[in-house]
Amino acid sequence: MxxxxxxxxxxxxxTVNPAWEAVRRLPATVKTATIVTQEIPxxxxxxxxxxxxxxxxxxxxxxxxxxxxxxxxxxTPERVAINLDDARIADNAGQRPQxxxxxxxxxxxxxxxxxxxxxVAAIQQAGLPAQLSTTAGTFVCxxxxxxxxxxxxxxxxxxxxxxxxxxxxxxxxxxxPGTPSLALADAVRGITAALEAIITD
Amino acid sequence: MxxxxxxxxxxxxxTVNPAWEAVRRLPATVKTATIVTQEIPxxxxxxxxxxxxxxxxxxxxxxxxxxxxxxxxxxTPERVAINLDDARIADNAGQRPQxxxxxxxxxxxxxxxxxxxxxVAAIQQAGLPAQLSTTAGTFVCxxxxxxxxxxxxxxxxxxxxxxxxxxxxxxxxxxxPGTPSLALADAVRGITAALEAIITD
Amino acid sequence: MxxxxxxxxxxxxxTVNPAWEAVRRLPATVKTATIVTQEIPxxxxxxxxxxxxxxxxxxxxxxxxxxxxxxxxxxTPERVAINLDDARIADNAGQRPQxxxxxxxxxxxxxxxxxxxxxVAAIQQAGLPAQLSTTAGTFVCxxxxxxxxxxxxxxxxxxxxxxxxxxxxxxxxxxxPGTPSLALADAVRGITAALEAIITD
Amino acid sequence: MxxxxxxxxxxxxxTVNPAWEAVRRLPATVKTATIVTQEIPxxxxxxxxxxxxxxxxxxxxxxxxxxxxxxxxxxTPERVAINLDDARIADNAGQRPQxxxxxxxxxxxxxxxxxxxxxVAAIQQAGLPAQLSTTAGTFVCxxxxxxxxxxxxxxxxxxxxxxxxxxxxxxxxxxxPGTPSLALADAVRGITAALEAIITD
Numbered sequence: 001m002x003x004x005x006x007x008x009x010x011x012x013x014x015t016v017n018p019a020w021e022a023v024r025r026l027p028a029t030v031k032t033a034t035i036v037t038q039e040i041p042x043x044x045x046x047x048x049x050x051x052x053x054x055x056x057x058x059x060x061x062x063x064x065x066x067x068x069x070x071x072x073x074x075x076t077p078e079r080v081a082i083n084l085d086d087a088r089i090a091d092n093a094g095q096r097p098q099x100x101x102x103x104x105x106x107x108x109x110x111x112x113x114x115x116x117x118x119x120v121a122a123i124q125q126a127g128l129p130a131q132l133s134t135t136a137g138t139f140v141c142x143x144x145x146x147x148x149x150x151x152x153x154x155x156x157x158x159x160x161x162x163x164x165x166x167x168x169x170x171x172x173x174x175x176x177p178g179t180p181s182l183a184l185a186d187a188v189r190g191i192t193a194a195l196e197a198i199i200t201d
Numbered sequence: 202m203x204x205x206x207x208x209x210x211x212x213x214x215x216t217v218n219p220a221w222e223a224v225r226r227l228p229a230t231v232k233t234a235t236i237v238t239q240e241i242p243x244x245x246x247x248x249x250x251x252x253x254x255x256x257x258x259x260x261x262x263x264x265x266x267x268x269x270x271x272x273x274x275x276x277t278p279e280r281v282a283i284n285l286d287d288a289r290i291a292d293n294a295g296q297r298p299q300x301x302x303x304x305x306x307x308x309x310x311x312x313x314x315x316x317x318x319x320x321v322a323a324i325q326q327a328g329l330p331a332q333l334s335t336t337a338g339t340f341v342c343x344x345x346x347x348x349x350x351x352x353x354x355x356x357x358x359x360x361x362x363x364x365x366x367x368x369x370x371x372x373x374x375x376x377x378p379g380t381p382s383l384a385l386a387d388a389v390r391g392i393t394a395a396l397e398a399i400i401t402d
Numbered sequence: 403m404x405x406x407x408x409x410x411x412x413x414x415x416x417t418v419n420p421a422w423e424a425v426r427r428l429p430a431t432v433k434t435a436t437i438v439t440q441e442i443p444x445x446x447x448x449x450x451x452x453x454x455x456x457x458x459x460x461x462x463x464x465x466x467x468x469x470x471x472x473x474x475x476x477x478t479p480e481r482v483a484i485n486l487d488d489a490r491i492a493d494n495a496g497q498r499p500q501x502x503x504x505x506x507x508x509x510x511x512x513x514x515x516x517x518x519x520x521x522v523a524a525i526q527q528a529g530l531p532a533q534l535s536t537t538a539g540t541f542v543c544x545x546x547x548x549x550x551x552x553x554x555x556x557x558x559x560x561x562x563x564x565x566x567x568x569x570x571x572x573x574x575x576x577x578x579p580g581t582p583s584l585a586l587a588d589a590v591r592g593i594t595a596a597l598e599a600i601i602t603d
Numbered sequence: 604m605x606x607x608x609x610x611x612x613x614x615x616x617x618t619v620n621p622a623w624e625a626v627r628r629l630p631a632t633v634k635t636a637t638i639v640t641q642e643i644p645x646x647x648x649x650x651x652x653x654x655x656x657x658x659x660x661x662x663x664x665x666x667x668x669x670x671x672x673x674x675x676x677x678x679t680p681e682r683v684a685i686n687l688d689d690a691r692i693a694d695n696a697g698q699r700p701q702x703x704x705x706x707x708x709x710x711x712x713x714x715x716x717x718x719x720x721x722x723v724a725a726i727q728q729a730g731l732p733a734q735l736s737t738t739a740g741t742f743v744c745x746x747x748x749x750x751x752x753x754x755x756x757x758x759x760x761x762x763x764x765x766x767x768x769x770x771x772x773x774x775x776x777x778x779x780p781g782t783p784s785l786a787l788a789d790a791v792r793g794i795t796a797a798l799e800a801i802i803t804d
Binding site: 281309318334335338 | 682683685687702710711712713714720736737738740741745
């Protein structure tokens, strides 16, 4: 099995994104699976193009995308992506789409093919907090999760895909009192546990 | 310089207390200071006796006590201890004092001698969240912080003493959705940074 | 214009549900619209039957369903309902469906026809906190919101429908430290403001 | 019995302070007690002068001071005031004292004479959230609570005094997502319930 794990680059004036920081530290092999990784620009549209190119290049069985969910205390596998771009802040190309469909001919939403409950259990088993989530928001995280499913629906029918949100790093909450964070090493461990659940699914 | 660092044992049905887990992993030397450690029972009264014996045995220049503050997102140096025991839950000896003075002849409160703002800055410099706190509660944490000051006032006038609260460990928040946590390694790093600020004070 | 506003009954051992408490206090007329109300049982399946009967009886132009979102600090119009029942707790009939489709032949999700951003603005204009939400959860709230849309898709094509979550009442958070609440009178005011936004849409 | 209830004016760029808004709406009589009120400037030093003048003028048996605690979800009677001014933001006179004693010859802290647990119980009995607090911070709220106690210690030995923090108003949290609030009418009700507990103490 080959799994493509993606992670976003920093956005909204941040200098670091825990998603890519964690993804690029993943081992090359988890159980019997080969892990390949791809940094994704936090840009509507272009993020999906980079994902598409990586899928064409790597031909993975599974895509697991990682994104930062500032304010969440746990690793949160996403159940569903919705056909909606609605940005409160600008993406890294300065775009701020409002109330737009991602794919005019796409489904209103796509559920993930990944075993989200087993992923939650595996992360918890590794001693880390995990919760199911039913919203990936309406910014580039949801956009990419949706686009991965749309690619599956239109071009790669055997692909399984999904999304995992992770908290801020401790260094990111120094000036955000009361905001939870997660150590980078624990983000790596949690993603690895989620991958193991996917592999043994 | 010799610093005695104390950490509480597990309480309230927990199997682990991040305070002692972090304290027992501290290095034997930080900068020019010797670090000695002591586990403290989470028991009103007895906690102070164990602290007293450790001070007599070790003759430290500084006492830094570490306790768990479940729900906090940051490492929080305490500024002040108040002369009040008031327990919502039982301590490890089954005691639940209500509205009692800790020391009938003690001051209403004691401020710490430790450089709390420098400690906050040092922890933040280490990439970890830190905030000043003005309450150590009314359970055994405040009790021990108060008793250390009372020992200073009555028996060890050269002693400097203080308290640092740390968050839950990630494993403790698995069934506490939304609750912040801090990795054990980061608790150790944060305490070490606080110790460095104390040493260079 | 005629608007049917629904509110759930108490569930999960509660003796009150702010949803129905607020709904039954709504005025009979808001601007030019007639307001009719319906209490809904917090039961998978049966909730939709009661809604269907009320729609047949009242023939409303709009359905706005109100539900309690314990822990939220603001009134939150929902953008989307997903085709998923997954209950962590039992409904009022003891049912706890796990990972089930609500309608096997339904869409994966339905977006609301209501002007959610105008509703948020109107509630804020009334001096109350409001936020957009992209998840109604996977319990009976999402179920009812989905079923209203499914009825629209299959039986009442001219119907516009949507959902508004409201916080706990103050009396419900007495033993939930740190949990936000909203006064009943403010819930009524907030729902009324949302209705005004719908009417002038 | 005569009770002087004080409330602060708006500070930190706010246009309203729920403390004074609630205090000025209190009834003139609660049970057998006469209620007199005083607006207090959010200014170190001057706040105590205004309080002193009001005590001299009114000769109350009890002083209950009300302040805003932004971010808290409950009404919180304060147990203790500490001898420390340390301001993160400027007061209404532009002062930002750092690590200063309020009264060089004052006690390190003063406990309130008010029945804080009965006040919590009375507020809860009124259907509103209440919690004990052991910190009034280090801004003007703690300053005034401390100064009231210092006046008692030095000039008005029969006075009983204390402090009650209340949450933001709903209108104040419109642009503070996730932050709890309390309706003004409920703040008035909660303060009244606290006064009843003080009167029957």
